[in-house]
Amino acid sequence: MLGLACGVAAHASGAPAPTHFRLTIVGTAHQEWSFTAAPVVEGSCRRTETSEGIRSVSFRTKKPVTVRLSGGRVLPVVVRGIAGTVTLGGANTTEEICGGTGTTKTGDCAQTKRSFAAATVRAASPGRGVLALSGIANVRLATADCPREPVEVIMRPLGPPPKLLRLPKAALMERRVARITLGATRTQRKVYGAPESGHLDERTQWSLTFVRVTR
Numbered sequence: 315m316l317g318l319a320c321g322v323a324a325h326a327s328g329a330p331a332p333t334h335f336r337l338t339i340v341g342t343a344h345q346e347w348s349f350t351a352a353p354v355v356e357g358s359c360r361r362t363e364t365s366e367g368i369r370s371v372s373f374r375t376k377k378p379v380t381v382r383l384s385g386g387r388v389l390p391v392v393v394r395g396i397a398g399t400v401t402l403g404g405a406n407t408t409e410e411i412c413g414g415t416g417t418t419k420t421g422d423c424a425q426t427k428r429s430f431a432a433a434t435v436r437a438a439s440p441g442r443g444v445l446a447l448s449g450i451a452n453v454r455l456a457t458a459d460c461p462r463e464p465v466e467v468i469m470r471p472l473g474p475p476p477k478l479l480r481l482p483k484a485a486l487m488e489r490r491v492a493r494i495t496l497g498a499t500r501t502q503r504k505v506y507g508a509p510e511s512g513h514l515d516e517r518t519q520w521s522l523t524f525v526r527v528t529r
Contacts, residue, residue, distance in 0.1 A: 336378035343473030352509035373398025387439035423460035437478030473518035
């Protein structure tokens with residue numbers, strides 16, 4: 315038993331330590347929508363509200379974040395300090411029909427800019443040679459009333475995250491590589507069904523740069 319314990323300890327001590335890299339994230343998100351909420355009925359009146367919006371986001375890490383690679387995997391890490399700007403414009407339209415008489419009012423929205431500075435994202439490799447980004451959080455933004463943002467936009471303030479990323483082959487031997495660059499683009503479209511109507515188009519681009527820490 316003593317010999318076995320010594321053998322296990324020797325094996326553990328001989329395992330290579332993770333290699334440290336500095337990670338920088340830069341990204342953009344673009345969302346366009348025309349969304350009509352479910353009608354609201356009050357007495358003899360029926361009201362529908364439509365929001366049309368164009369929303370652009372640019373974001374990046376304020377400073378590189380240290381991450382660890384081991385055996386072709388990025389060890390779990392929460393990347394903090396992601397800052398960005400959201401530009402929003404569009405219009406809100408209200409249509410009301412009462413007793414057969416209808417009115418329509420459209421209010422154009424002045425373009426606005428909002429900023430955030432402490433967003434986070436979780437990064438980890440579920441397998442060798444791949445990387446997943448998920449759990450975007452702490453994107454603290456004031457609620458926009460003109461135009462109104464669909465709930466999907468509020469829930470995904472940086473757009474949909476990239477799908478599973480494949481690391482370059484060089485990353486499988488992280489001790490021999492000085493720099494790793496990854497890029498990803500994702501697009502998706504949602505069509506709203508009754509009693510709602512409209513669509514939401516989203517496009518995101520992410521760029522990740524890993525620079526090995528030399529000591």
